[in-house]
Amino acid sequence: MRVFLLLLGLLVALCDASRLACKYPPEQWCSSREIAAECQVEQQCVEFQSSNAKQPVNLWLFYESLCGGCRNFLVAHLFPVWILLNDILNITLVPYGNAEERNISGKWEFTCQHGPDECLLNMIETCVMHYLGNIEDSFPVIFCIESSHFVTNATESCLQIYAPDLTMEKVMSCVKGDLGNQLMHQNALLTEGLQPKHQYVPWIVINGKHTEELQTEALDNLYGLVCKMYTGIKPEACKCGNTERNSFPKTTRSLCWH
Ligand SMILES: *[C@@H]1O[C@H](CO)[C@@H](O)[C@H](O)[C@H]1NC(C)=O
Ligand SMILES: *[C@@H]1O[C@H](CO)[C@@H](O)[C@H](O)[C@H]1NC(C)=O
Ligand SMILES: *[C@@H]1O[C@H](CO)[C@@H](O)[C@H](O)[C@H]1NC(C)=O
Secondary structure (H helix, E strand, O other), rough: OOHHHEEEEEEEEHHHHHHHHOOHHHHHOOOOOOHHHHOOOOHHHHHHHHHHHHEEEEEEEOOOOOOOOOOOOHHHHHHHHHHHHHEEEEEEEEEEEOOEEEEEEEEEEOOOOOOHHHHHHHHHHHHHHHHHHHHHHHHHHHHHOOOOOOOHHHHHHHHHOOOOOOHHHHHHHHHOOOHHHHHHHHHHHHHHHOOOOEEEEEEEEOOOOOHHHHHHHHHHHHHHHHHHHOOOOOOOHHHHHOOOOOOOOOOOOOEEEE
């Protein structure tokens, strides 16, 4: 409603100003500061942006910790793009992927595509994200783990660097206890509830949608895709350089099939 009123206000302001020789159609008025200035709607655009268009692009990554294609996408693509565009990109990581769960007398047992090490690391990452609470604090740790050569035993040193207040003991008590079990079950529900069902990982969902086109574009040029999909005033990072061309290495197309 508020958004609608602001939009209406913007239109009224512009009808008043119809004497202006503004050569842009209304849907472009707030698309850049220059155009807003030329059409004399800067103030209205600021209000409009701050209420509505500040919705970030929401990206969910469904992955599993030891899948090569997942690690490559997360490390070489998603993390650097997030560093540059984190004002407009909201990331949610769901480590589970092609795992399976069974209810063994009230406790969930998990089986993972790349074996018990992967189940353990999925759980470690899940517990780390739970304790750190937000992606700003947890993504650097996950990135550090996934980019390590010895991925299965990197957690402790990654925590020391990026989250020194969170101890390995605390993480492991979550991993071995009911908390980790329940958190991983939530990941299972999220993953199994995907529409359409995931066929492979990394499986990318953007603003609630997964299509082959979006997936392909995200793997080829995530940076350009996020800039393109963001409906607010583009941040400077979207202007410098050519976002049409991918400046990051291509994600190797090694998907892990379900
Ligand atoms: C970011 O994503 C989470 C879901 O993982 C959601 O709860 C939150 O509202 C999103 N933030 C914004 C600003 O959209
Ligand atoms: C899991 O199994 C236990 C008994 O084995 C049962 O009481 C419980 O309802 C089951 N939970 C789910 C979610 O199926
Ligand atoms: C991790 O394991 C590898 C081999 O399994 C070993 O060489 C390395 O020192 C270990 N790193 C840490 C930090 O424990």
